Amino acid sequence: MIFKEALTLEIFTIISKASAELKVDSYVIGGFVRDFFLKRGNVKDIDIVAVGSGIELAEKVADLLPNKPKVQVFKTYGTAMLRFKDVEIEFVGARKESYSEESRNPEVSEGTLKDDQNRRDFTINALALSLNDANFGELLDPFNGIEDLKNKVIKTPLNPDITYSDDPLRMMRAIRFATQLHFEIETTSLSSINKNADRLEIITRERIVDELNKIMSSAKPSKGFLLLEETNLLPQILPELIALKGVEEVEGQKHKDNFYHTLEVVDNIAENTEDVWLRWAALLHDIGKAPTKRFSKKVGWTFHGHEFVGSKMVYKIFKRLKLPLNNKMKFVQKMVLLSSRPIVLASDVTDSAVRRLVFDAGDDINDLMTLCEADITTKNPKKFKRYHQNFEVVRTKIKEVEERDKVRNFQPPVTGEEIMGAFNLKPCREIGQIKEAIKEAILDGKIPNNHEASYNFMIEKGLSLGLKQA
Structure with a gap:
């Protein structure tokens, strides 16, 4: 032809x-x-x-x-x-x-x-x-x-055992192509990946992550991760994700399968962003739930502090996989740490809580909200609609508070030099205490975020600490 x-x-x-x-x-x-x-x-x-x-x-x-x-x-x-x-x-x-x-x-x-x-x-x-x-x-x-191509099949030209054993990265590539092209891996080839999965250990982390990021960047990343799990490759790459798999039942109380929930969240966020690092945040947002899972007779299953634990785990995962230990990692850590804050806010949207959220999230507040909206995986239509409506209320409140209070990327209206001048001080811990008190007062809504109010508050706080005005 x-x-x-x-x-x-x-x-x-x-x-x-x-x-x-x-x-x-x-x-x-x-x-x-x-x-x-x-x-x-x-x-x-x-x-x-x-x-x-x-x-x-x-x-x-x-x-x-x-x-x-x-x-x-x-x-x-x-x-x-x-x-x-x-x-x-x-x-x-x-x-x-x-x-x-x-x-x-x-x-x-x-x-x-x-x-x-x-x-x-x-x-x-x-x-x-x-x-x-x-x-x-x-x-x-x-x-x-x-x-x-017509049948949408991934197949090796020769014996797949030889193809995958010779170059085990091809196992990752098979899954990546199946994910990107929406193809199926031929049965014999899929079985061979499972058989040769341990050969992945000779591949550098950098090459593995390159394929992983291509899977993550596809239209429906869950297809790739399910294939990685099915073929026993995922435990070698992200055992922390495998640890989320399964449902336990105690005294008739169950928790959801956080592995499959996580993959739903990644697919949801993939519909709204091509940012691979925000997709990584979605993949790791519940990673701390396995080590923090506890059962209480009073309240059932709990995962207290999983966001904090998860954010710490991000560093270890990035280091092991040789992902960049720079602002990209810090962004993912921040998203994981803050991932439950807007959810809590949705039921009680106070100005003070919104100010603190905007202060902590900074320029990443919109990404955080995108992550939280992707985290809605309920199959109950009424709940799904209500949760999204709640987040719309939070987004509106964020906009109002930000326009009024300007707390995103907050800078204290009163400088350390002004505090020293007002009380005739040399560098000392009281300066830090006053600056922190001003910040807290603004975030709590006790004073507006402007210089005059902050200066007057500074004088009051300094006097309460026993300082004398110059």
């Missing part, structure tokens, strides 16, 4: 010309071809395989392009990359691969196109289109990947 319409981009004509001049066969392979047949637009990268030197082909292509782009060469891997009109194009020579048990990095030798297609992870990624004059646009599909 000829598919010249797939190769309308100017770059393919140039690669074809470069291939002819070098007398090497070349093919576009992998994601570009897959996405063409899936009618997924927005081309960001293209993989080219040459039956010969991929590096030489890249350099020849660059020479033929009008802007002579720089070619990045990766000699260790025998690959080269250049950019053309916001598209990254990677060139590699066709190759065979052989693996050792201890590493996912293969020994590589030159091979044919068929050898190169054999080493691909999935049939849908082994599709190739010819860039050669003799059969330009011809589809080469040795594993019937087109049928797998």
Whole structure:
């Protein structure tokens, strides 16, 4: 079958010309071809395989392009990359691969196109289109990947036990593609992931997290997490999430399954934000419930302090997975710590409580409200409607309080220097006490958030501490 319409981009004509001049066969392979047949637009990268030197082909292509782009060469891997009109194009020579048990990095030798297609992870990624004059646009599909695309199936070209054992990251990729494309993993392949799950230990945390973030960024992340749990990969990555699984019953009282609840929350938030870190906050918002779960005869199941415990667990999880230990982590910690505050507020919306919430959340207040609204997973339509209406009341109150009291990213209206001047002080603990008292008075609504009221309150507080005015 000829598919010249797939190769309308100017770059393919140039690669074809470069291939002819070098007398090497070349093919576009992998994601570009897959996405063409899936009618997924927005081309960001293209993989080219040459039956010969991929590096030489890249350099020849660059020479033929009008802007002579720089070619990045990766000699260790025998690959080269250049950019053309916001598209990254990677060139590699066709190759065979052989693996050792201890590493996912293969020994590589030159091979044919068929050898190169054999080493691909999935049939849908082994599709190739010819860039050669003799059969330009011809589809080469040795594993019937087109049928797998039509049937929405993830399947390995060769024995899945070999494919996954050789490079265990492919297990994560299978689940990621199934999640992103809304495909199903073929039964034998799914069984093989379960069988080879322990092989994941040879994969670096960074590579695992890269796939995990792609799952998290999909339209319905729960599909991926359920597959990770079903295949025994999740306990190796996030055992804390697995600890939330299950329902206990004591004296006829049950609690909800916090694992499945969490996945519902992640799906809910995915409908309202593409921010992967807010999605991480949704995934970890109840992570402290397993270690804080207790049963009381008076009140039933409790999870006292799970937000505080959960926020502490975020650091350990991020460190173990080698996620960024920077403001992204601090944002997730903050969201987890504050995740129940708006819920409590919804039943008693006082100005003071709203001021404190806005003060603590700062610029992240809207993200916090988005998280809390996603946390509504009740199947009772009346409750669902009431909870959302309550949060609308909270959002309105936040807006009113913020406009009136300006407590977001609060800065004390009276400075330390003014306090020292008013009482003829040198740096001392009383200055901190006065500043804290002013902040609390503003948050409690005892005084307005302005300089005059704060200065007068400062004088009263200083005198009550036994200080003398200058």
